[in-house]
Amino acid sequence: MLVKNISVVAAFVASVCIMPAQAQNNTIVVKANQLKADIQPTMWGVFFEDINMSADGGIYAELVKNRSFEFLKPLAGWTFKGKERKEGDLLILNRQDKQTNNPRFIQVNPNHTAKGDFGIINEGFRGMGIKQGLRYDFSMLYRQPAAGVKVHVELLNAKNEVIGKTTISPVATGKEWRKLEASLEATATEPKGTLAVWFEGSGQMDLDMISLFPGDTWKGRKGGMRADMVQMLADLKPGFLRFPGGCIVEGYDLSQRYQWKKTIGPIEERQLLINRWNFEFAHRPTPDYFQTFGLGFFEYFQLAEDIGAEPLPILNCGMACQFNTAEMVPLDQLDPYVQDALDLIEFANGDASTKWGKVRAQMGHPEPFNLKLLGIGNENWGPQYIDRLQVFTKAIKEKYPKMQLITSAGTDPDGERFDYLNGQLRKMNADIIDEHYYRRPEWFLQNAARYDNYDRNGSKVFAGEYAAQSDKTVSIHNKNNWRAALAEASFMTGLERNADVVVMASYAPLFAHVDGWQWTPDMIWIDNLHVVGTPNYYVQKMFSTNRGTHIVPILKNNAPLAGQDSLYASASVDKTTNELIIKLVNVSANGLQQEIKLDGVSKLSGNARHYVMKASGLDVENSLKEPLAIVPVEEQWKASGKSLKVNLAPHSVNVIRVKHLDLVSFKKAGKME
Incomplete structure (x- = not known):
């Protein structure tokens, strides 16, 4: 230097x-x-990972936590309210092999109860943000042998006072499950509200997928996304949206890896998975952090389309997180992982006559998503990664030669690990190499000329994850202050000056809930009612909305x-x-x-x-x-x-x-x- x-x-x-x-x-x-x-249209984009409660409890607008009773503790987030609870009043049942993706449900057995005597309350994700005058859409799956139980749905403030209510009289369904829907309007604003579901009358009722969404979701889609958070992304005019991460792609082990096929189709058939940020940091445990996949791959593609961004999905390459278990699939058993990649391209781009294109069309999007970019692995390293990447590359390029593949340069922007990967990937003529930098502000200033002497004709660079660390990496004391944002802006001028080398860049992580974060710093902070752009966000916006050609x-x-x-x-x-x-x-x-x-x-x-x-x-x-x-x-x-x-x-x-x-x-x- x-x-x-x-x-x-x-x-x-x-x-x-x-x-x-x-x-x-x-x-x-x-x-x-x-x-x-x-300057590529993809120059400045956004990186989404389900960390810091950014999906469930964040951009996915569902307000009910553990709506299908599939958390490790089936009644996590739920409490019984009313008079004395007797044995058998509430039961958690398991359908086992009859519904393997969503086996559990709750059975209530009220007996001549008056309103308010027998019910369950959901606490939401660190409470529920309720807005005065807004419509809220309640739904649940239910079945009851005979009519006789009336359902009262109420929004409560922090003092347990009712600030919205409606009453439903479900019909008898016998053994058949049906969806029950109702709407109610909030009479007050409350940042830490709860949902109460009370039962009146006698009988037996089975309940599942108990859900509550605000009426002001993005584009008014029922069961959709939180509009103010999506608007912050749309305002960036991003060139791409990378999803779903991040470390959750790898998983603590391969059983907990992200599998895109389990995130599409009917919501009630998507299989819940523990989020690795549930237990990753001893200093920030989050035992109620799971992925319901209401925000799944279809919704990610749809979001990218909504905000005018190229979709950039990242897939597991047969390797779990090397910081955790370092579990990997043997090379001779890699075919299912490669097939997942080929099937994803068909899901995104195939017409309705193809197997996976038909699935997309049935979900409401007959036109292709026009996928051009695909990431293979996230922050993986070593010869093991190169071996697996070669298998993926050969299979994908043979069938889809124009698909641009994003490849991993590991966890750091320098050192032996980086040098090995960078050398091997360039020998392979990799399309785009994903470099990550979580460093102090000084590093960003020192490296503003990093790409001035890179090969102009070789593999291109994706500055896939960067954020100046005001203290140190993985420190709870990192701040989104002006010192960090100023250093990032300085570095970003170097990225843009070298647009013939760097073709994509994104800050990470993207979102964080003030009451549920695991990692700092983060570009956008939220609570249950508000969203705040950091100085880092506005620096990104200055660059992305002022991109030349x-x-x-x-x-x-x-x-x-x-x-x-x-x-x-x-x-x-x-x-x-x-x-x-x-x-x-x-x-x-x-x-x-x-x-x-x-x-x-x-x-x-x-x-x-x-x-x-x-x-x-x-x-x-x-x-x-x-x-x-x-x-x-x-x-x-x-x-x-x-x-x-x-x-x-x-x-x-x-x-x-x-x-x-x-x-x-x-x-x-x-x-x-």
Whole structure:
């Protein structure tokens, strides 16, 4: 690493000015008509993993926890309320081989009870977020030999006061299971509500899949997703959506790996699985963390389509987590795993005449999802991974030669493990190599030029998981503060400057519930009623919503801006809108005045827009109380001539957009300057 970059880092961490005493060269040159590389539409995307209660209890809007009584403790999340409970009043029964995916149900046996004497209450995922005036949709599967039991459904606040109610009189069904549905409206807002289901009358009733959804789900889909969380993703205009992880793809062992075929079809037939984050960290145990797969592969594909992103599913490669059991399937028994990959491509892209395309069509999406990207393994490493990857690659490329495969570079961006994988994958001519970086802010500054000398013609790079760790990796003290976001922005200019090498990038993890997280930092924080974008989120948004079509050189002293004079930069042209887009990050504690000369432009006309993110201190964060403490603000000024004069605030991220370029001519430039 160059000495000048180390000095930048030391000064940044100390939050002091790094400018030497002598006068600085305040001129930045943008060669606006030299197109260095195409910027892929997938350049900035989002990475989703079911960690931090981001699926169940998060973006999947189901409010009832353990709705089908399949947790390790069948009544987890449920309590009996009413008068004295007698033996046999409530029974957990198991259908065993008759319903292997969802065997358990609850049997209630009320006997001449008045309303309120006999019922069950569900606590939700750290409570239920209830909104005044909103409709809530209740449903359950039930059967009863004869009519006689009336069902009361109530929303309760934290004081057990009723804030919404309805009553249902189910008909007799004999031995047949039926779905019962009803709606009720909340009369008050409550962040920690509960659901009460009371029984009145005499008889026997079997219940399963007891469910409650808010009426304001994304696109109004019943049983759908939490709209405010999806909107945060849509606002990023992401190029891709990677799913479902992450470490849950691997599983603690192979029996707990993610299997996509078990996540599609009717909701009541999807088999629940323990989430590995249930027990992964002794310092953050979450014994009620399971995956119901109401958010399954069909819903992930649908979500990607909704937000205009390329779907990027990741599949298990026959290896469990190497930090846990390191269990792996023998090579001669790998065929079912490979077939799962081939079947997934058919599910996504096949027409209704194919086996798996028909399944997709029956689920309500006759058109293909147009899958182009597929990940094989997650953070796997060693010769074992390469051996299995070769089998997958051969089978997939023979049948689907245009499918782009994402391959794992392991857990770290350097070291013996990374060097081995990077070397082997490049020998294989891997399409895209997934590199991960969880490091302190200093690392991101030091590595802003990481890709300047990568092979321009070899395998491409997916910066698949990155987040600056304000303390250290896997520390509960990591914060989503401005120091971390500023360092990430600096690094991201290096990713974008090298768009002919780096074709995809995503921050991770994506979501975290304030009462149910296992890992920090995270890009978006939620509680039961609110969603908050971190400074890191808004940095991502500044980059993703200001993506050009082609990179152009931005230089200072004839060198790319990667730390000189505290500045990090990238520049692009958007040929579709005829705009120049300049991203400038100032990590200095001092404001900087800069002149930006535009080579290849005969003149400027019209307005320039300047988006600025800055904070009163490096430790400032956004929070539920102050969700907009750090957000971009916009300034406009007149652009004319062939240069721009800009003031860069201390510790700031800046995006400048200049419209109506009058370019002398576009020309393809060769080697990166």
